[in-house]
Amino acid sequence: MSTDNNQVLPLNVDRQDFDKALVAFRKLLGEENVLIENDKLTPYRKIMMSVEDAEHAPSAVITASSVEEVQGVVKICNEFKIPVWTISTGRNFGYGSAAPVKRGQVILDLRKMNKIINVDPELCTALVEPGVTYQQLYDYLEENNIPLMLSFSAPSAIAGPLGNTMDRGVGYTPYGEHFMMQCGMEVVMANGEVLRTGMGSVEGDTAWQVFKWGYGPTLDGMFTQSNYGICTKMGFWLMPKPPVYKPFEIKFEEESDIHDIVEMIRPLRIAQVIPNSVVIANILWEAATCDTRRSDYTDEPGHTSDAILKQIQKDKNLGAWNVYCALYGTQEQVDVNWKIVQDAVKKLGKGTIVTQEEAGDTQPFKYRAELMYGIPNLQEFGLYNWRGGGGSMWFAPVSQARGTECDKQKTLAKSILNKYGLDYVGEFIVGWRDMHHVIDVVYNRADPEELKRADACFNELLDEFAKEGYAVYRVNTHFQEKVAEIYGTTKRRVEHAIKRALDPNNILAPGKSGIDLNNPF
Numbered sequence: 001m002s003t004d005n006n007q008v009l010p011l012n013v014d015r016q017d018f019d020k021a022l023v024a025f026r027k028l029l030g031e032e033n034v035l036i037e038n039d040k041l042t043p044y045r046k047i048m049m050s051v052e053d054a055e056h057a058p059s060a061v062i063t064a065s066s067v068e069e070v071q072g073v074v075k076i077c078n079e080f081k082i083p084v085w086t087i088s089t090g091r092n093f094g095y096g097s098a099a100p101v102k103r104g105q106v107i108l109d110l111r112k113m114n115k116i117i118n119v120d121p122e123l124c125t126a127l128v129e130p131g132v133t134y135q136q137l138y139d140y141l142e143e144n145n146i147p148l149m150l151s152f153s154a155p156s157a158i159a160g161p162l163g164n165t166m167d168r169g170v171g172y173t174p175y176g177e178h179f180m181m182q183c184g185m186e187v188v189m190a191n192g193e194v195l196r197t198g199m200g201s202v203e204g205d206t207a208w209q210v211f212k213w214g215y216g217p218t219l220d221g222m223f224t225q226s227n228y229g230i231c232t233k234m235g236f237w238l239m240p241k242p243p244v245y246k247p248f249e250i251k252f253e254e255e256s257d258i259h260d261i262v263e264m265i266r267p268l269r270i271a272q273v274i275p276n277s278v279v280i281a282n283i284l285w286e287a288a289t290c291d292t293r294r295s296d297y298t299d300e301p302g303h304t305s306d307a308i309l310k311q312i313q314k315d316k317n318l319g320a321w322n323v324y325c326a327l328y329g330t331q332e333q334v335d336v337n338w339k340i341v342q343d344a345v346k347k348l349g350k351g352t353i354v355t356q357e358e359a360g361d362t363q364p365f366k367y368r369a370e371l372m373y374g375i376p377n378l379q380e381f382g383l384y385n386w387r388g389g390g391g392s393m394w395f396a397p398v399s400q401a402r403g404t405e406c407d408k409q410k411t412l413a414k415s416i417l418n419k420y421g422l423d424y425v426g427e428f429i430v431g432w433r434d435m436h437h438v439i440d441v442v443y444n445r446a447d448p449e450e451l452k453r454a455d456a457c458f459n460e461l462l463d464e465f466a467k468e469g470y471a472v473y474r475v476n477t478h479f480q481e482k483v484a485e486i487y488g489t490t491k492r493r494v495e496h497a498i499k500r501a502l503d504p505n506n507i508l509a510p511g512k513s514g515i516d517l518n519n520p521f
Contacts, residue, residue: 007036007059008057008058008059008103008104009059009104010059010081010082010083010104010105010106011083011102011103011104011510011518012081012518013080013081013082013104017080017081018059018080018082020080021076021077021079021080021082022034022036022060024076024079024080025060025062025073025076028069028072028073028076029062029063029064029065029069029072029073033062033063033064033065034060034061034062035060035061035062035063036059036060036061040061041057041058041060041061043098044058044061044090044098044099044107044109045057045058045099046097046098046099047096047097047099047478048093048094048097048384048390048391048392048393048445048476049096049391049393049476049477049478050391050393050443050445050451050452050454050455050458050478051455051478053099054103055103055478056096056099056100056101056102056103056477056478057099057103057104058085058099058100058104058105058106058107059104059105059106060106060107061106061107061109062106062107062108062109063108063109063110063111063112064108064109064110064112064113065112065113066113067186067188067194067232067233070108070110070188070230070232071188071192071194073108074188074189074190074191074192074230074507074508075192077106077505077507078190078191078192078505078507081505081506081507082106082507083100083102083104083105083106083506083507083508083509083510084105084106084107084108084507084508084509085100085101085102085105085106085107085108085509085512086107086108086110086230086508086509087107087108087109087110087111087163088110088111088130088131088160088162088163088166089111089130089131089133089158089159089160089163090109090111091158091159091160091163092159092163092164092167093392094392094393094394094440094476095167095394095474095475095476095477096476096477096478099477100477100509101477101480101509101510101511101512102510102511102516105509105510108230110129110130110131110230110232111130111131112131113129113130113131113232114129114130114131114132114133114136115128115129115132116128116129116132116136116137116140117129117233118209119140119141119144119146119148119238120209121146121147121148123209123210124148124237124238124239124240125183125209125210125235125236125237125238126161126209126235126236126238127184127208127209127233127234127235128160128161128162128233128234129162129232129233130160130162130163130231130232130234131160132160132161132162133157133158133159133160134150134152134156134157134159134160134161134376135156135157135158135376137150137161138150138374138375138376147240147241148238148239148240148241149173149238149239149240149241149373149374150173150238150374150376151171151172151173151174151175151176151178151181151239151374152164152169152171152371152374152376153169153170153171154172154367154371154377154379154380155377155378155379155380155381156371156376156377156378157376157377157378158378161178161234161236162231162233162234164178165178165179165181165182165224165234165236166223166224166225166231166234167224167225167474168224168225168473168474169474170277170429170431170436171277171371172276172277172279172324172368172371172372172429173239173276173277173326173371173372173373173374174239174275174276174277174328175237175238175239176276176277176429176431177277177431178236179221179224181236181237182212182220182234182235182236183198183208183209183210183211183212183235183236183237184196184197184198184199184200184208184209184212184220184233184234184235185197185198185200185220185223185231185233185234185235186200186231186232186233186234187223187228187229187230187231187232188229188230188232189228189229189502190228190229190502190503190504190505190507190508191502194232195219195229196208197214197218197219197220197223198211198212198213198214198218198220199211199214200214201214202214208235209235209236209237222498225474225512225513226495226512226513226515227499227503227508227509227510227511227512227513227515228498228499228502228503228508229502229508230508239374242328242329242330243329243330243331244327244328244329244330244331244333244334245326245327245328245373246326246327246328246334246338246355246356247324247325247326247356247365247368247369247372247373248324248325248326248327248341248353248354248355248356249322249323249324249325249353249354249359249365249368250319250322250323250325250345250351250352250353250354251318251319251321251322251323251351251352251354252319252320252321252322252323252350252351252352253313253319253320253350254320255282255320255321255410256407257320257321257350257351258280258321258403258406258407258410258428259403259404259406259407260348260350260403261280261321261323261351261403262280262401262402262403262405262406262428262430262435263402263403264344264345264348264351265278265280265323265325265401265430266401266402266430266433268340268341268344269401269430269431269432270432270433273337273340273341274325274326274327274337274341275327275328276325276326276328276372277429277430277431278323278324278325278429278430279322279323279324279368279427279428279429279430280321280322280323280406280427280428280429280430281321281322281323281324281364281426281427282320282321282322282424282425282426282427283309283312283313283316283318283319283320283321283322284304284309284312284386284423284424284425285383285425285426285427285440286316286318286322286364287312287316287318287386288382288383288385288386288425288442289363289364289367289379289380289382289383290316290363290364290382291382291385292312292316292386293385293386293387293388294386294387294423295388297311297312301421302418302421303417303418303421303422303423303424304423319352322364323351324365324368324369324372325341325372326369326372326373327341341353356369363379364379367379367380383425383440383442384442386423386425386442387423387442387443387444388444389443389444389445389446389447389450390444390445390446391441391442391443391444391445391450391451391454392440392441392442392443393440393441393454393458393476393478393479394438394439394440394441394474394475394476395413395438395439395441395458395461395462395472395475396436396437396438396439396472396473396474396475397409397437397465397470397471397472397473398434398435398436398437398470398471398472398473399434399435399437399470400433400434400435401430401431401432401433401434401435402435405435406428406435406437408468409437409465409470410424410426410437412464412465412468413426413437413439413461413465416457416460416461416464417439417441417457417461419457419460420453420454420456420457420460421450421453422441422442422443422453422454422457423442424439425439425440425441425442426438426439426440436473439461441454441457441458441461458479459479459482462479462482462483462486466486471483471486471487477511477512480511480512480513480514481511481514481519483513483514484513484514484515485514485521489521492514492515492521495513495514495515496515496517496521499515499517500517503517504517506518
């Protein structure tokens, strides 16, 4: 079957060679696993970024069901110089969805590789393939009465642990630093060889999911947020369900309270009194997840006024900042730490504590409590309804967990967003010593003028935060080259040197994280 004349072709690949590659893919994978028809490509073209769909349109989609098929795919890609963009579940909406980083790349969809290979209830480990979703793994644990809990980002049910960890995502439990909890990868290299990191390279070894390091250089990290290989299996650690779980919220009335909140939370996190990744969510984040729409309050253009924000805060019984934490352990441990938390809030002299008994099943407390206990849900998709129109880009700078830093970031971000007529919809996620500041730049993508404003806004956010010494830890595919520039030339030279050594034909996701042998810098 030949491609149609309107089909997007990969960069530097002519139609004749592309047709030959498609024939080879069909022979390897079967006709039904090579998609070129417009209607079948449509789900893979959907983006939420501030750019036309055509800029990230794939030339084809192929689906593999085994490691051997992935090896066969890279062999064909090398022969015809076909660039391939690999996805696991393709549900990374805030950072780019399933669409390739560059127009014309072939999408390799691994969602059919969805085996839960092993879960060890005693060692608390799991080994899964790329297509396994959090919901699938959660259901497996529940159906088999395995008392382990997951950690995932939100919304989580349709995403998966392998893809999220490969992009260094974070979650809301004590195991919320996901890459830290990863242990052992299987990676198909660009030349078709299969590498197992850590102890996995030793035939017959049983410590692959329990000891990260193995012997010699530790390689796992270089495969995250990169295009050096295709991960086909990943091991990670799971947390035992505690005998007692106590989620709670602390509501703060004023936006200016962010400084004091962080100064109170940081020592409790570092000391592990509060062991999980604490969320400090602003009013619009929480209101939007509960189906509040901007149109419910105003149809005025531009950003939402502070007066309306206060009205929403009152109507929805929210804080200007809503802090979500949890305690885990035996009753004795929880009781001791609960007293420490209460004393800290009392000493601060502000903030209202809300327990699960008081909140019941009300939202957003309910979904936050589920996230902190490893129960998947899709509640946070409500963010996309705040303005409507399908536009969403997550801006995620990192800082020290200091009140002065967070106040500075919040003030800067809000001023830039409001300048472009957009709202500050943000939350801080408190790690041990760092602060992930996640802002959802939500906008009406169906409005061409607002799309342009959102694009200019995101560019200015990156530029102005970089001037202050702040950089993002993840970004959508539209801005990956720009962020790579912010991190400097020495880092980029090293990354490109590794790319030339491992993938000289530049077939694996060229352009991801700004790594592309076709684009010297």
